[in-house]
Amino acid sequence: MLKDVNVNRECIPTPEASKRSGLSKSHLTRLLKSGALEGFQLGRDWLIYVDSLEKYMATPHKPGPKGPIKKVQLAESESETESSKPKEQKK
Numbered sequence: 001m002l003k004d005v006n007v008n009r010e011c012i013p014t015p016e017a018s019k020r021s022g023l024s025k026s027h028l029t030r031l032l033k034s035g036a037l038e039g040f041q042l043g044r045d046w047l048i049y050v051d052s053l054e055k056y057m058a059t060p061h062k063p064g065p066k067g068p069i070k071k072v073q074l075a076e077s078e079s080e081t082e083s084s085k086p087k088e089q090k091k
Contacts, residue, residue, distance in 0.1 A: 004040065005040050006049070009049045009050070009051060010049070010050045010051070011039065011040075011047040011048060011049050011050065012047065012048055012050055012053075013045055013046070013047055013048075014028050014029060014045065014046045014047075014048060017048045017053055020053065021053060021056075021057055028046070028048065029046055031056070032046050032048065036056060037049075037052050037053060037056055038052035039052065
């Protein structure tokens with residue numbers, strides 16, 4: 001018997017939740033493990049409570065980073081920082 005399973009709530013597997021929400025299955029699994037979504041693990045699969053998914057999707061979220069910073073962008077930002085520093089005057 002599974003602990004903490006509420007049989008009165010509708011639940012769906014992560015692939016179905018992924019289709020409904022547009023989030024990846026791995027991201028949904030991370031949200032489940034962190035407690036941001038409610039659900040439970042059944043064997044290797046995760047099941048997500050539908051009401052929890054709807055509540056999560058209704059709350060606004062900040063967009064995260066879109067990948068690693070490229071070296072070109074990093075070099076440009078460093079050169080901009082250097083040019084904005086006041087230059088020392090020679091005496």
